[in-house]
Amino acid sequence: MRFFLLLILFFASLAADVPYQVHFVGNGSKKIEEMLDSVSQLKLLQDHPPATVNALKRRAEADIPNLKMALQMEAYYRPEITIEIDSDAAPAIVYVRIETGRKYRLGSYTVTPDCGVPFEELGLEIGRSAYPGKILDAEWYLLQSLAFKGYPLARVVEREVIADVEQEVVNVTITVDEGPQVFFGPTSVSGLCGVYESVIANKIAWNEGCLYSPRLVSCTQSALEDTGLFAAVTITSDDVVDEEGRLTMHIEVTEAKHRTIGLGASYTTQLGPGVFAEWETRNLTGRGEKLSLRSEIWGLKQRGAVLFKQPDFYVRCQDLLWIAEIEHEKTDAFTEFFFSLSALLERQVHDWLRISYGGQFKELDSTRSNNNGTFTLLKAPVAFRFNNANNLLDPTWGGSLYVKLTPTLSVKGEPSFIYYIQQAIGTYYQTLTRDERWILALKVNLGSIFGAEDRTIPPPERFYAGNENTLRGYHYLTVSPLDAENKPIGGRSLMVYSAELRSRIGECLGWAVFYEVGNVYSTVLPQFDYKQLNSIGFGLRYHTAVGPLRADIGVPLNRRPGIDKQFELYFSIGQAF
DSSP states (O other): HHHHHHHHHHHHHHHHOOEEEEEESSSSSSHHHHHHHHHHHHHHHHOOOSSSHHHHHHHHHHHHHHHHHHHTTTTSSOOOOOOEEEETTTSSEEEEEEEEEOOOOOEEEESOOOOOOOGGGGGGOOBBBBBBBHHHHHHHHHHHHHHTTTTTOOEEEEEEEEEETTEEEEEEEEEEEOOOOOOEEEEEEEESSSHHHHHHHOOSSSOSBOOOOOOHHHHHHHHHTTSSOEEEEEEEEEESSOOTEEEEEEEEEEEEEOEEEEEEEETTTEEEEEEEEEEEESSSSSOEEEEEEEEESSSSSSEEEEEESSSSSTTTEEEEEEEEEEEEESSSSSSEEEEEEEEEEEEEEEEEEEEEEEEEEEEEESSSSSEEEEEEEEOOOEEEEOOOSSOOOSOOOOEEEEEEEEEEEEEEEEEEEEEEEEEEEEEEEEEETTTSEEEEEEEEEEEEESSSSSSGGOOOBBBOOOOSSSTSSOOOBBBBBBBBTTTOBBBSSEEEEEEEEEETTTTTTTEEEEEEEEEESSSSSSOSSSOEEEEEEEEEEEOOOOOOOEEEEEEETTOOTOOOOOOEEEEEESSSO
């Protein structure tokens, strides 16, 4: 019996695991140690210890090539790695001793045959650390440059990388097969169900027979995606050209649902509770026409709008917009009711620039103001919009500039009069951290009305501030010149500056603090020496797939007795600007 007990204990000791710790020792930096931690199999399998010390030794030695490769990716091309195991310690300690050596520099980079691509376009610098990742990236930049020159079939056929041990440099020679210069050939389209092929044809940026360019392919991809008609767009080409050097292109699409219905509710301390409803179809007759209907109902404001958009009107990237609007609103300054009908041409001039121009008829009735009456207005708005911000509802970098001039002629009554409304809104977004969790957002809002005398301009057409986007914290549309009874009468110019610091917490939550300063003036141009109104505030953000849900509280620092409250609350979708 005693013999069998000893035998069981013997085999149990053989089956015992050997727990261990890993210590990296050497001349590497903290960054190098963290990098080795992330790739080491010793570290990765530490929670699954081997059965014997010999097995631990084999595991450690098998990790050496992996660690060397990781160091070579950091331009340490000749590292020395040795393993020592202190098996008497509990747990055992594996010492990984590392001599990284010096970083190798890039000695030369040669492309043969010479393709005419400037070395500066490859993202490399002679004499700087020769990171293998950057050397591989340079090949991608090289092939991209050749594609932009009309050689999309170019390929790297040989890569020679020689490490000079004595000079501690890396010399690279790339052999490239440019292939033939390629021109766009015929285009095939597949995947269409309810959309006419002419919609695709109108969005294609290239002409058959013109020199191949990836930029034109990218522009076509973006144009098709922006229609909202397709859930997926894939543009490919054949691998070979025809006898004329043309490349057949293929556009494959998956159609999205073309109709949208939306219902929602919101609340502000200025307008109270509100509801909205909208319906939209993006493919009314199969040609990509958009028809949308939207209504908003608040206690003090009701609005309805119908929009019809005919895409690619006569020329590519030019849309014809028909807009009908009706609105009733009651403010401290006026009560207005208007109906308007607009016809606008909107043209995409550049990826970042759009212009629009057209005509508008507006029948406006103004009461409870210092110029009551019914006005028949003819307008000719012209607008320029530059926008390179990376996101419409939640931008983290880039900026925008919106400039609009609206000549307006009042034709009802005698005499008729004309005035010009000008407005410019600029925004700028700066990422403060690499993970884009801290964002500085800046905005300037300028406006001016010149032409007719002050009292003749309809009060609803004048400038006011104090809302969810301009001078938050002040009572709704009351920031303007005041009459003897402290009633806002509207101004001829506006100047407001806004700064907002935004931060994101985790995946969904965020917060923001903001400061705004400015005013509305009775003069045609803003008065810098006039008293400015200031406000501060704090907000919470809940980020969703469609944009952040926003809740802000604005506090007026120059509170006007009898006009402004202690604070104002705002709820909406998207950032304030």
